[in-house]
Amino acid sequence: MSADTRRGGSRMRLRGLVRKEFLQIVRDPSSIAIAFLMPIFLLLLFGYGVSLDSEHIPLALVVEQPNADTASFTAAFKQSRYFNPVAYADTREAEQALMAGRVNAIVVxxxxxxxxxxxxxxxxxxLIVNGVDANTARIIxxxxxxxWEKWLEHAALQRGQKLDVPVxxxxxxxFNSELRSRNFLVPGLVAIIMTLIGALLTAMVMSREWERGTMEALLVTPLSMSEVILGKLIPYFILGMGGLVLAVSMALFLFEVPLRGSLWVLFATSALFLVTALGMGLLISTVARSQFVAGLVALIATFLPAFLLSGFxxxxxxxxxxxxxITHLIAARYYVAILQTVFLAGNVWSVILPNVLGLAVLASVFLGLTWRNARKRLE
Amino acid sequence: MLGRIFALVVKEFLTLLKDKRSRLVLIVPPLIQLMVFGYAATFDLKNVPFAVYNEDRGFASRELLAAFDGSPSFTRVAQVTHESEIAPLIDAKQVLMVVHVGPNFSADLLSGRPVALQVIVDGRNSNTAMLAINDVSVMVDRFNREWAASHDGNLPPSHVETRAWFNPNLESRWFFLPGIVGILTLLVTMLVTALSVAREREQGTFDQLLVTPLRPVEILIGKTLPGFLIGLAEASVITLAAVFWFKVPLLGSLLTLYTGIVLFLLSGVGVGLMISSFAVTQQQGLLGAFIFMVPSIILSGFATPIRNMPVLVQDITLLNPMRYFLLVLRGVFLEGLPFHLLIQHFWPMALIGAVALSVAGWLFRHRMY
Incomplete structure (x- = not known):
């Protein structure tokens, strides 16, 4: 019976702490802004802004002696949606335009x-391309x-021949037959945005309590350390899931990314990822002695690694x-792989399971370290 | 006046550097990130795993596939013997691509019939898929030319001669490293400035600062200088590493480069201080720093070209100092652009810096509780 009351008491204590956290969230609107406004704002901006599909590339055409042959060649560019051709009288002028960045390539x-x-x-x-942006140069x-090949084929057909290309x-x-870059960028953006939200929500939470001295007050209550961590985790988890539902709905309905896997896999893995991201924020705020350092670490450890090392x-x-x-330490890496697969390929368990395992390991490391560090500081 | 500012600058440096943790946070991570990101940020494929499904027994297919094995972009990791094995390999991401040679490849090729080489690519990351297709088509073109030359086939009546200016081998690392110089410089200025006023406000020491004989302009200078100096030092270190470690060519003049760095630092410190003095708590300061930093990197043209964005978003990027700084960095590093061609990117940074700093100074006095 005593065990029973203890469990009941634990539930009550936890409920009290969660309620207190919720009140804190409601009274400082910045957490709500982080959870709900940030995904909308960032996904709108990036979903539309980030694209690797090059179209309307400004291109200089230099035809030194126009005639029927050259006209049929340049016509191929004028019809293409990839290029905005501009005619230049001589090569020097076109080269100056390339130097000044007005065109990206010259065809002579x-x-x-x-x-x-x-x-x-x-x-x-x-063909002279500006090689500074090597990727665009290759695409051009x-x-x-x-x-050029299309032009050759066309010219051969007109002569009544067939073009002789061996292979x-x-x-x-x-999975993405049009190679629409948005289809893989938007799931990646969801992962980056959720990394930010998860870490931002919790990065300052524990350090604020330590800095203000309210942590000591919490610790003299009957709450155990795991209860304190759970009490911090639950409200922000609920907030974060709200933001995640928003982000996923925008990806599906606004950006029309196909969802070939099942919704429950998407949300189950997202929930696991959110716990990992929140856990990282809690760890940061426990290890840093002050909000100041916690803020700095959050700036360094979340966005740039998720952006550059996640496979996004x-x-x-x-x-x-x-x-x-090193990328194995980045939670977003696993989540990006899961999202791109669940959205574009389907429930491919051979991809999902190893990545879920990776997330689970990271989450337990983050939360375990938080628990240990918080306890040690008590002594 | 100089003495007062000096005292404030000393105090700012002390708050930043006296705590071992915040000292560590300012110096170590940017250098580690430079190394890691410098190697991570590239669009050049290396050792991408692929599988071969060869139904042909002739020498021609072997010759063509030898080109794949010789390419640094690809590594053959599997041999497929039946069509049903293709899907599991690609689904599980064990290979990015499967190259399929049909049964009569060599025979058809010898008798002059057109043959197809089928390439199946994982399109989940469409950019990587496109890069792989590009690499394969270059190899196939080369094979075709050699085949036509040695089997007296018809060569096409013209050919494309491509030259890439400024980056002849099209190394994408040359493109990304100057960008990383910009990103890390921004990160450092944000680290130093974003919480500097917010922290004092939350702790109440900012009110004390305001009742000292220091005028707002002097407080502004005192708060600007540390971020500026630390940013300048780190930008120099990162530039040195880009040139001497990563061997990115620096063709332009140092004067032009540093004009860009100084103006960018001014705008970065200005925006950081503006955010910081607008925030009442450190949490809001951090939030503001993120809300500024994330779009200014993603919409800077660092990884995806600004030209691909919708016009409205392109207009928004005009407010982004990072956009101009990246153009300056790439122009100075790779193109060796002279000073006067970059003035068009210098003045917007100067303007953004001036406006942001004045707003920050104004907020010192007018946002009080």
């Missing part, structure tokens, strides 16, 4: 283009070669081994 057809076209070694088409040269590449992209944009497999090992 030399004076004797038509003559060389009918000779054995063929006519060169010169891919597009130009595509336009044709046939590509099929699974940069392929983890292409990083050097040491850096790949």
């Amino acid at each position: 057809l030399r004076q004797d283009f038509s003559r060389q076209l009918r000779q054995a070694d063929g006519a060169p088409i010169q 040269s891919g597009y130009v070669e595509g336009a 044709q590449m046939e590509q099929r992209e699974w 944009i940069f392929d983890i497999g292409s990083m050097p081994g040491v850096v790949q090992a």
